[in-house]
Amino acid sequence: MSYLLNVNGENRVIDVNGDTPLLWVVRENLGLTGTKFGCGVGLCGACTVHLEGTAVRSCTVPIRAVSSNSRITTIEGLSKDRSHPLQIAWIAEQVPQCGYCQPGMLMAAAALLREKPEPNERDIDTAMTNLCRCGTYPRVKRAILRASGHNGRT
Numbered sequence: 001m002s003y004l005l006n007v008n009g010e011n012r013v014i015d016v017n018g019d020t021p022l023l024w025v026v027r028e029n030l031g032l033t034g035t036k037f038g039c040g041v042g043l044c045g046a047c048t049v050h051l052e053g054t055a056v057r058s059c060t061v062p063i064r065a066v067s068s069n070s071r072i073t074t075i076e077g078l079s080k081d082r083s084h085p086l087q088i089a090w091i092a093e094q095v096p097q098c099g100y101c102q103p104g105m106l107m108a109a110a111a112l113l114r115e116k117p118e119p120n121e122r123d124i125d126t127a128m129t130n131l132c133r134c135g136t137y138p139r140v141k142r143a144i145l146r147a148s149g150h151n152g153r154t
């Protein structure tokens with residue numbers, strides 16, 4: 001079946017089985033491999049994208065559950081030139097280690113800042129449930145605070 005999506009500002013038509021997870025549509029059909037596969041069951045957050053501005057774990061969203069012409073933003077669409085405040089803060093705080101979880105972390109953080117532009121530490125702890133096997137959590141938190149205007153200080 002055909003599905004019309006607006007992905008990172010571009011209209012895209014894809015032809016897949018309705019049970020196909022959004023994650024596979026993004027990676028396999030659209031070739032946007034910045035979004036990662038981790039657990040496949042909604043636990044790790046590596047596959048986080050925005051659906052109509054809300055962070056979703058795309059491995060758990062079958063494409064048939066996505067309304068026609070829905071706005072989807074992936075890590076590739078967070079900014080055109082890596083100028084999103086979170087991307088700048090991520091570099092300043094040297095957040096990534098292996099990097100595998102980081103696209104999902106950034107997308108979850110971007111959704112948090114959209115909803116709450118100046119989160120406190122508790123807000124961040126509540127919102128950021130993504131897993132990182134490299135243990136970058138303290139730097140993730142500092143980067144979110146920096147991006148929200150706290151300049152990384154708690």
Ligand code: FES
Nearest residue numbers: 038039040045059
């Ligand atoms: S791959 Fe989707 S939550 Fe882990």
Ligand code: FES
Nearest residue numbers: 099101132133134
């Ligand atoms: S940076 Fe390696 S899993 Fe998070």
